[in-house]
Amino acid sequence: MSRVPPPWPPVEVETAHRHPDAPPPGTKFGPHYAHCFGCGDEVEHGLHLQTEAGEGTAIHAQFTVTEAHQGAPGLAHGGLLACAFDEALGVTVGQQLRRPAVTGRLETDFLAPVPVGSTLHIVGTLDGIAGRKVYASAEGRLDAPDGPLALRARALFVIVDFRHFVEHGRAEDLRAVAENPSLLRQSRFDINP
Numbered sequence: 001m002s003r004v005p006p007p008w009p010p011v012e013v014e015t016a017h018r019h020p021d022a023p024p025p026g027t028k029f030g031p032h033y034a035h036c037f038g039c040g041d042e043v044e045h046g047l048h049l050q051t052e053a054g055e056g057t058a059i060h061a062q063f064t065v066t067e068a069h070q071g072a073p074g075l076a077h078g079g080l081l082a083c084a085f086d087e088a089l090g091v092t093v094g095q096q097l098r099r100p101a102v103t104g105r106l107e108t109d110f111l112a113p114v115p116v117g118s119t120l121h122i123v124g125t126l127d128g129i130a131g132r133k134v135y136a137s138a139e140g141r142l143d144a145p146d147g148p149l150a151l152r153a154r155a156l157f158v159i160v161d162f163r164h165f166v167e168h169g170r171a172e173d174l175r176a177v178a179e180n181p182s183l184l185r186q187s188r189f190d191i192n193p
Ligand SMILES: CCCCCCCCCC(=O)SCCNC(=O)CCNC(=O)[C@H](O)C(C)(C)COP(=O)(O)OP(=O)(O)OC[C@H]1O[C@@H](n2cnc3c(N)ncnc32)[C@H](O)[C@@H]1OP(=O)(O)O
Pocket: 032, 038, 086, 087, 088, 089, 090, 091, 094, 095, 101, 102, 103, 104, 105, 131, 132, 133, 156, 158, 160, 186
């Protein structure tokens, strides 16, 4: 089977520029929502992905695979690794474009097993924008920023209005955020898509 992926981005795109208010390289973001499985500080067995602004549109992310993240004995679950890329690419889009967006499509190439105890180092970048469609991709390396390549991912994010979250979110969770806005650890976006 050929491992040559189809052209990326799959449509004609404009260059995606980082927003003038995007934080400078080296800025650590912290979680965006306390209960996010990818980054939330109140999710005991979550990924606790740590993210930081890189150069240009890049984001650097990392998380350590724990016993709670296993698929096969001693190895990270593939879906959970895809989750880490969803989160890292979501942060790339959200922080560098400063626009609310959701994942429309995510594809992941698993190139090497990721053992429990490994730290996965992910770098995500924006690849282009076409209307509301934002294309982004990432690589994940084992145990060091220049460690062995373990995964690649490509994603389409679709820019949405904030109404998306209000209309679709479970009422009790939206109520909890309204009563305790600090559950949303970050809320600094351009409101109008
Ligand atoms: C700092 C903040 C950090 C945040 C980090 C969070 C990381 C986690 C991110 C997530 O996991 S978000 C949760 C998972 N994703 C979702 O729940 C999204 C569910 N899907 C939807 O709500 C809608 O399908 C969606 C908003 C994506 C699109 O619906 P719309 O009605 O708004 O738009 P439409 O369907 O017209 O699609 C817009 C464009 O995207 C294209 N598109 C959408 N889904 C696609 C797809 N799957 N494949 C290819 N193209 C797709 C679609 O063809 C179209 O292209 P054109 O503009 O050229 O016509």
